[in-house]
Amino acid sequence: xxxxxxxxxxxxxxxxxxxxxxxxxxxxxxxxxxxxxxxxxxxxxxxxxxxxxxxxxxxxxxxxxxxxxxxxxxxxxxxxxxxxxxxxxxxxxxxxxxxxxxxxxxxxxxxxxxxxxxxxxxxxxxxxxxxxxxxxxxxxxxxxxxxxxxxxxxxxxxxxxxxxxxxxxxxxxxxxxxxxxxxxxxxxxxxxx
Amino acid sequence: xxxxxxxxxxxxxxxxxxxxxxxxxxxxxxxxxxxxxxxxxxxxxxxxxxxxxxxxxxxxxxxxxxxxxxxxxxxxxxxxxxxxxxxxxxxxxxxxxxxxxxxxxxxxxxxxxxxxxxxxxxxxxxxxxxxxxxxxxxxxxxxxxxxxxxxxxxxxxxxxxxxxxxxxxxxxxxxxxxxxxxxxxxxxxxxxx
DNA sequence: GCGACTCTACTTACTGGTCAGTAAGGTGTC
DNA sequence: GACACCTTACTGACCAGTAAGTAGAGTCGC
Numbered sequence: 001x002x003x004x005x006x007x008x009x010x011x012x013x014x015x016x017x018x019x020x021x022x023x024x025x026x027x028x029x030x031x032x033x034x035x036x037x038x039x040x041x042x043x044x045x046x047x048x049x050x051x052x053x054x055x056x057x058x059x060x061x062x063x064x065x066x067x068x069x070x071x072x073x074x075x076x077x078x079x080x081x082x083x084x085x086x087x088x089x090x091x092x093x094x095x096x097x098x099x100x101x102x103x104x105x106x107x108x109x110x111x112x113x114x115x116x117x118x119x120x121x122x123x124x125x126x127x128x129x130x131x132x133x134x135x136x137x138x139x140x141x142x143x144x145x146x147x148x149x150x151x152x153x154x155x156x157x158x159x160x161x162x163x164x165x166x167x168x169x170x171x172x173x174x175x176x177x178x179x180x181x182x183x184x185x186x187x188x189x190x191x192x193x
Numbered sequence: 194x195x196x197x198x199x200x201x202x203x204x205x206x207x208x209x210x211x212x213x214x215x216x217x218x219x220x221x222x223x224x225x226x227x228x229x230x231x232x233x234x235x236x237x238x239x240x241x242x243x244x245x246x247x248x249x250x251x252x253x254x255x256x257x258x259x260x261x262x263x264x265x266x267x268x269x270x271x272x273x274x275x276x277x278x279x280x281x282x283x284x285x286x287x288x289x290x291x292x293x294x295x296x297x298x299x300x301x302x303x304x305x306x307x308x309x310x311x312x313x314x315x316x317x318x319x320x321x322x323x324x325x326x327x328x329x330x331x332x333x334x335x336x337x338x339x340x341x342x343x344x345x346x347x348x349x350x351x352x353x354x355x356x357x358x359x360x361x362x363x364x365x366x367x368x369x370x371x372x373x374x375x376x377x378x379x380x381x382x383x384x385x386x
Numbered sequence: 387g388c389g390a391c392t393c394t395a396c397t398t399a400c401t402g403g404t405c406a407g408t409a410a411g412g413t414g415t416c
Numbered sequence: 417g418a419c420a421c422c423t424t425a426c427t428g429a430c431c432a433g434t435a436a437g438t439a440g441a442g443t444c445g446c
Contacts, residue, residue: 011421029223030306032405046422048407101302108361109294109302113223123365130366154376157359161373162351165358168301169350172316173323180354183347187380204395225431239396241433 012050014040019061024100027110028058028118055115062121065103066128073132081140082190088136089181092163096170096177104129105164133160137188147189159184205243207233209257212250217293221251222306248308255314258296259321266325274333275383281329282374285356289363289370297322298357326353330381340382352377 018039022031033047033054040046051057076084095102107114107122114122134156140146148155166180185191211232215224226240226247233239244250269277288295300307300315307315327349333339341348359373378384 026306027220027222027303029220030303033407034404043423044406045408045424049421052407054406099305105358105361106302108365109299110220110223111361111364112292113219126362126365130362130369150376150379154372154379157362157369157372158351158355158376158380161358161362161369162355163358164361165298165354165356166350168298168304168357169319169323169354171304172301172319176323176350176354179347179350183343183351186342186347187351226433227430236397237432238398238434242395245433247432 011040011042011046015047015050015057016061016064019057020064021098021100023061023106024095024103025098027106029110029113055117058115058118059121062103062107062118062125066121066125069125069128069132080145081136081143082145084136085140085184085188085190088133088163092167092177092181095167099171101167101171102164105168108164109168130157130160133157140188145190148187155188204233204235204239208240208243208250209254212254213257214291214293216254216299217288217296218291220299220303221311222303248310251308251311252314255296255300255311255318259314259318262318262321262325273338274329274336275338277329278333278377278381278383281326281356285360285370285374288360292364294360294364295357298361301357302361323350323353326350333381338383341380348381 015036018036019031022035033044037044037047047057051060076087079087092102104122104126107118108126111119111122134152137146137148137155137159138152141148141152162180162184166176170177182191208229211229212224215228226237230237230240240250244253269280272280285295297315297319300311301319304312304315327345330339330341330348330352331345334341334345355373355377359369363370375384
């Protein structure tokens with residue numbers, strides 16, 4: 001009984017992985033259990049065995065994001081703030097290359113059609129991401145490696161909002177993401193103007 | 194035969210108005226002809242009479258936005274750039290107060306599930322909005338009433354992306370929109386830091 | 387000034403497809 | 417023999433879209 005080939009967690013994980021791809025490219029409401037079961041070579045009811053309601057799948061997806069994000073933040077806690085920002089930018093590039101948008105983007109856009117449990121998880125997730133962006137620019141300022149107008153709250157929030165927005169725009173206009181990234185670097189005093 | 198009470202254009206307009214509200218709060222895929230016909234007190238097929246396919250309704254919605262936006266831009270072409278920015282901010286407040294997001298936000302988020310005709314219209318619409326934001330900050334800079342780092346393209350794009358993103362975030366965190374608006378004013382050198 | 391025709395703007399009634407979700411049964415493993 | 421992990425088979429809801437019919441208003445010939 002090798003845990004790494006345990007069928008139980010294996011199928012469950014495959015479902016989550018597929019659901020993740022579908023959600024980030026099409027949205028939560030625009031994919032069905034059929035999309036997953038077809039790709040996975042199982043029947044629809046197999047998905048319902050692991051996630052009885054679609055809401056359960058949605059909440060599990062968001063909670064997995066939150067855990068992953070927490071690990072991600074912790075893993076690079078020791079990096080200097082500009083390097084953390086670069087990592088953030090690379091993450092956005094990864095989404096862009098897959099023609100996806102960020103989880104907070106799709107979830108906040110679809111918010112009013114999501115079940116209450118998912119809305120709750122989304123609110124926590126988005127608040128954690130925003131707080132992290134604020135934290136980066138705050139520590140960047142404190143360390144003297146970032147210089148900008150206004151407060152860390154204002155600057156962090158606009159960075160987060162602009163990245164979310166530009167990832168969506170980038171699917172229509174490929175230059176938007178690079179342009180926004182470059183402008184953020186400028187506004188944070190990280191490049192010579 | 195008074196044209197202002199012409200039943201023809203009247204029902205058609207009511208359908209578009211209702212579809213607009215539904216799209217900005219729930220998204221294009223998350224409303225049905227039933228939602229509209231129920232509210233309007235007509236049968237489903239009546240909507241199909243005016244808009245045979247849902248795609249037709251979607252394209253009509255976007256094209257109406259584009260015409261409205263073009264008029265909006267022209268109507269305030271003589272205003273000084275900071276005043277135009279304020280109008281843009283008020284528009285965002287209007288959406289926020291109705292718990293809606295901006296059309297470009299929902300359309301770009303749902304992009305991959307939209308029919309090709311709608312994608313085409315969306316691309317044109319978004320490009321027009323972005324160009325307008327760039328134009329405001331370009332003329333603001335030229336008039337000496339806006340001062341910022343980088344190019345008008347970079348600054349206009351980040352303003353547009355940040356506004357789109359913050360309108361989405363504002364449904365989860367009521368402070369996001371005001372924070373981003375204030376930060377934009379700061380970054381454009383429109384307030385004393 | 388009146389019947390015949392036509393057009394707009396609907397209606398009723400339906401189809402086929404997709405959806406989430408359920409119940410009951412089977413199969414292999416500890 | 418109990419349990420995890422599926423299957424087959426189904427339900428009811430909702431969906432976009434269509435076909436055929438109709439009420440009323442305007443138009444035309446005469």
